Amino acid sequence: MAGVAGKFVKSGLLRVQSNGIIQQSHLSTLRELSVGKKAGLVVVGSLIGGAAGLAYTLDQSVKASGLDLHAPHFPWSHNGMFSSLDHASIRRGYEVYKQVCSACHSMKYLAYRNLIDVSHTEEEAKEEAASIQVTDGPNEEGLMFQRPGKLSDRFPSPYPNEEAARNANNGALPPDLTYITAARHGGEDYLFSLLTGYTDPPGGITLRDGLYYNPYFPGGAIGMAQALYNELIEYSDGTPATASQMAKDVATFLKWAAEPEHDDRKKMALKALMLFSFLISVSYYWKRHKWSVLKTRKIVYKPKSE
């Protein structure tokens, strides 16, 4: 097939010079358009170009708003076009979330059943669920009651409502973390840098108490104190729990929480790429085959010499 395809491609690209009087028909469509239409086209083109340029500059201005320090691109193991998430890291990230972050941050869109076949087995997910108490609907007497959690229950939120959350964190609301990597520029890079980026404020910056300095946080003053320190928790799989390791794992866990379809999406990308490249080449062969008649047509025009 390659031979045939090569022959067609070679011939297509090669302008066959023939010494007959070949009338060259200009295929460009612009020639027939009236002047008015051409002017209209120019106007429309410039409008679209202008709009695109405006959108680009706006987007850039949002990014480079002066002194913000953008998180660098870390070589995550899931960065490749076909690379899946590291599920061992997701599991460790869950442990970090459960023992550290869940004190202030909720993940109310995640249920225990989501963990099954991602970072935990069904038994482990059931255990995790059973370890919490959930208020359930009215019983016969019409009273709400507490029961241990089930797979269908969602992660518990530390505060009953936003006001309680703000009140407990002197006005700052700890954001829900389920979709945080999708909600912040830089995603997991930003989270990792934020969690490991705490430094003392530079000269001239004084923060009111209750605010801490973090160069990666827009504006520099963040309501969250540094949360991750060396050996803050003990990983169940024995990994040394350094601050960077915990930050990396919890960032991976939150990346999974925001994009649970991540692995399937990349597997589908692999399939689609292979399949469509095959289909494109077949379509190209088919087009060339169907057009070969017209493309090799030669018209000879011999005017009757008087």
Add this chain to the structure above:
Amino acid sequence: MSDQEAAELVDPAVAIKEKCSQTKECAALLEKFNACNDRVASKSATTETCVEEQTDFLHCVDHCLAPQLFKHLK
């Protein structure tokens, strides 16, 4: 990391950041950053802040740190 009970667990990032801040271009930025800090500290009423110098310095360290750090983490 073998005897982490005995020795205090060292975060690889600390060591790498230290090494990165001694590279030529980052050291220069660090120098400017410290100079700015001293200048601002010495003055009593100034509105100058050293955020820009710090940003440049940290930007330099980050781009030196980012490629190497994950090799030292699991």
Add this chain to the structure above:
Amino acid sequence: MLSFVARSANVSSATVAATQTVANGTKALCPAVSIQIERTLVPPAPQKLTTNSLTASLPKTPIRAAASLGGAIQVRFAHTDIQVPDFSAYRRSSVKDSTADTRSSAASRQGFSYLIVGSGAVGGAYAAKSLVGEFVSSMSASADVLALAKIEVKLNDIPEGKNVTFKWRGKPLFIRHRTAAEIDAESNVDLSSLRDPQLDSDRAQRPEWLVLLGVCTHLGCVPIANSGDFGGYYCPCHGSHYDASGRIRKGPAPLNLEIPIHTFVDENTLVVG
């Protein structure tokens, strides 16, 4: 009458032979006269140019002038002085020699093209099926609904003789820990006296556990446990009496209380749904 015979030399399958109309026998052949031909030639309808239609118009046999009384003679011939360019770049290896008879290799040539397009169709069918599959499967029950579809009951928290109500799929679910007396009473009820005859052993996989949907089969009220004349359930709405196996014994309800699908996973847990 001038008959003009031209050997169709070296006309390749891709060249369109030039055609020319010549005055027929009754009129004089006057090539040199520059008078305007009275009948203007209507350009023929645009021919659909495909491999087939063009090969049809190629001269198959040596060309001769066809003389006919009325119509103009159409003579098709290729001017021998036209240099036909070299088309070998476009031709498959089996048809390089334009003079040889290539019908023998036609099957494999066409087969080759059909094979490629066929495999493309296979890929296309696969892509189409998965696309349709994606949309159809998105209409199936979502994970959170499925998670609530099954309920797991710890049997040892239900003491003997007690009937516990659970909320399952939005309906009350009765789990009754039956005493030995109730089991005996229910097992020797004779079926003829029942409106909806069912053996107790069919209704309860394990005699000591009765799993019922707490929805009266009359108009859907929730029956009250351990009440009514038959020691089972009493429906307060219209007075239906069910026995300890959930079978209708008295009152307007037509059928027994429904037994949902349930399995005893192990000694202590029951999964309903």
Add this chain to the structure above:
Amino acid sequence: MSLVAKLYNNVLRRSSTYALAIVTGAFFFERGFDMATEHLYSEINKGKLWKDIKHNYAPAE
């Protein structure tokens, strides 16, 4: 008579057999293609997927 020619004369010549060949081809292609990409994907992501670390935890009985 080359293999392709035989195939052409027996299958590809008539649209009905051609379509039938495509459908059966698609059926087998689907299974083969899915298994191949599954394997390739697991190779690319060796050690990272859940099924690679599943054995460390209590097997779901």
